Amino acid sequence: MLFEDRVLYPEFRARMVSADEAAALIAPGDRVGMSGFTGAGYPKAVPGALARRMQAAHARGEDFRIGLWTGASTAPELDGVLAQAHGINMRMPYQSDPSCRKQINAGDMQYMDIHLSHVAPFVWFGFFGKLDVAVVEVAGVLPDGRLVPSSSVGNNKTWLDQADKVILEVNQWQPAELDGMHDIYYGTDLPPHRVPIPLVQPHDRIGEPYLRVDPEKVVAVVSTHHPDRNSVFNAPDECSQRIAGHIVDFLQQEVALGRMPRELLPLQSGVGNIANAVLAGLDAGPFKHLSAYTEVLQDGMLAMLKSGTLDSASATALSLSPAAMERFLADIDFYRQRIVLRPQEISNHPEVIRRLGLIAMNAMIEADIYGNVNSTHLMGSAIMNGIGGSGDFARNAYLSIFMTPSLAKGGAISCIVPMVSHVDHTEHDVQILVTEQGLADLRGKSPTQRAELVIEHCAHPDFRPQLRDYVERAKANPVGRHTPHLLGEALSWHQRFVQTGSMRG
């Protein structure tokens, strides 16, 4: 298929340039909004060209860095090359790139880690300043200039609306059959003019299939033919399978107690291997005719759609392994009827999440005995990735589940600790904790009751005596027995790991 077949709006054909020419339109200090969400739908060519410009400028002794805003994580061709060129001064809202992470933790890159549902509104409100340039990958352009979105929507509507200048990348690798899969809602407004979002079922379509852009703002159109990142998943290991088993058992119990319909409630699943294993466990379980309302559709949900476990799925990004992508392409008409891709201000909107009543399942780095969860920091100071949408979902879900193996680093780290070294989800927001050891149902429990459940059900047996000892000694502390802590020891497990390489006493 030719570029001309993808770009049916003549004005845009006339603005076709090379990636280098397009990158030349981005100036030092610009705030740049790029497409991309979990390695899907990010621009493939302009960031690399921009990184080369930056390196040349730095070689001349000139500063050339930008503020980089995206949907969420991208890929080496975007975050990777720009970080390696030392070209990012402020990054938001979520990243998972090793070069970015290294620079953030070296103090060389500023990073603003905010809830994904906040990004678009805060940009509309002007809280982060003017957006100078948008660089957005699309799958095509209609004869009237509207855009066929790519494999993710993310914040693209916002970037296209808010930027002074727009650079489009038309990626011919993206299947033309994506056309019709998206639902772009243009009914948002600024307060005091907001109205209810008319979405009442996960698969509802409330918008239109295409992105709008003011053609006058489109300063360059670049042709690409390059695949998405398409990470491979590990096959579920025994630990992940046991976590999945505990969750499936628990959901069956909730159905049996009459607290949930047999079709459950819409599923939300974080990304990664454990989440994928849990989805595989659900697919093998007794449930049928489920639905999903989530951020990212990964391999697990694709399989559930095919098997009939899942009737429909709503997300903002399609992030598949190469093998799953092949299955998706081979049966794209089947999937197009069952998948809706939305802007992330809708996929992650608290209004919609609370209305639908989701079962939120998210991975974590560590939890403490009182039910606080750390999703973002290693040893209190170093960022891992970011909070992503976990806060949007956990706070507003019907059921909020967090999961992790009980051990990390070959057993040197206990993922259940006396006090988490960073709090992303407070004790008020966490209902269910799961490790391969078991499941702790914290609903209706006080902090000390939670501590007992978390230690006995979730902590690894190797660390239980230490945790019990901590709680017993903390309860003897007269400062307060509501959330008993020994402040001099609360973070000592992390300190010990930093100093000795192990949390073991």
Added chain:
Amino acid sequence: MLFEDRVLYPEFRARMVSADEAAALIAPGDRVGMSGFTGAGYPKAVPGALARRMQAAHARGEDFRIGLWTGASTAPELDGVLAQAHGINMRMPYQSDPSCRKQINAGDMQYMDIHLSHVAPFVWFGFFGKLDVAVVEVAGVLPDGRLVPSSSVGNNKTWLDQADKVILEVNQWQPAELDGMHDIYYGTDLPPHRVPIPLVQPHDRIGEPYLRVDPEKVVAVVSTHHPDRNSVFNAPDECSQRIAGHIVDFLQQEVALGRMPRELLPLQSGVGNIANAVLAGLDAGPFKHLSAYTEVLQDGMLAMLKSGTLDSASATALSLSPAAMERFLADIDFYRQRIVLRPQEISNHPEVIRRLGLIAMNAMIEADIYGNVNSTHLMGSAIMNGIGGSGDFARNAYLSIFMTPSLAKGGAISCIVPMVSHVDHTEHDVQILVTEQGLADLRGKSPTQRAELVIEHCAHPDFRPQLRDYVERAKANPVGRHTPHLLGEALSWHQRFVQTGSMRG
């Protein structure tokens, strides 16, 4: 006015009993939902009678404790007497009673501190078990058995719907003219059957003025004539006035920058003296035709309605000082047109809060240099009151402001610390911090950028050198410079206070 004039439904007149007789219908181990929100609209007689039963049972060597659920804090006649009778085994969701607090912190009472917006839905879902008894104060009963709510709505709709048995207290002290001030929304449902809440302006009425109850469930009706708690406010001191001044200046700046209309956006204000002082500052400022969408209407907002600064106010409770109550009663027709009292699942609903785009202003115990806020715990372990609605509002507001004096305990405590000893509002949820020293605007900032603003604008000058020193040394720590911490020192200020009575080095 006679009891008969208040209770126009003949069936209920026939069930009139003494408080002792009503309290005899409550059994050991019952879960009891009582009315009451910030010292308004709580039952005045049955809790005392129940406490006497408990004490008699305890004297006989029998256990007699209940699970006590309310809207929020109540008064000595409810929380106080039941705690003193050692009659509460589980309390939720918010309390501020000295006897309760003492027992919770002694480990003798379990306390579950959850977001106020979660209480009613989680009870509907059955997460906390069956509600056995409701004890609800009302202002009157209509001829058809519907109830005229009292000075707070709180969770009363939920208690009346969910309880097996209902005890009504008809309080003749409550003005009969409250009739028509309430708006009870009966359009909620369980997922997957939920629909948008049709509220688009703070003063919208979307329900009906009366509470419904199944008459068959009403087992007792008790007559009372007793005032609400009606706390007196302190006159704003210099510190509170300076906090108010910073906030008024900031809001004027936001209007000048075009980020907010001249009438601002709807105000939410926490309770207490500082909040009241900020409202007084706003009332003296340049703003007119404001609106409020909040939990509790206190003296400050009443004055703003009278002066014309505020056109309307929505809340779930009316909690006035005795002097303000006199002004309210003298002009009740004026206020009834401008005040709407709603169930707390609507006053605190994330869907509505995010739609309206509130300016949320809440007090806190302490903040850390990275923008995490502690609203609930003293020195990490002891509960103060609870999170209340601050999380519902802060996470979903247009602007989220937290405020505190920079010092506490006569200067022994810095309310700006390296790491908060408990996190109720994460770095992802806090935009503006204010002390009498100044205001830190954290929007768009990385953690280290926030630390500089918080130290230089909010911390007391006495503690700034110590805080700067902490950050500088933490930045030298190779573990990670995104959120630089020294884990061995992060909580040492609190430890020092516990050990020496002062955080000063």
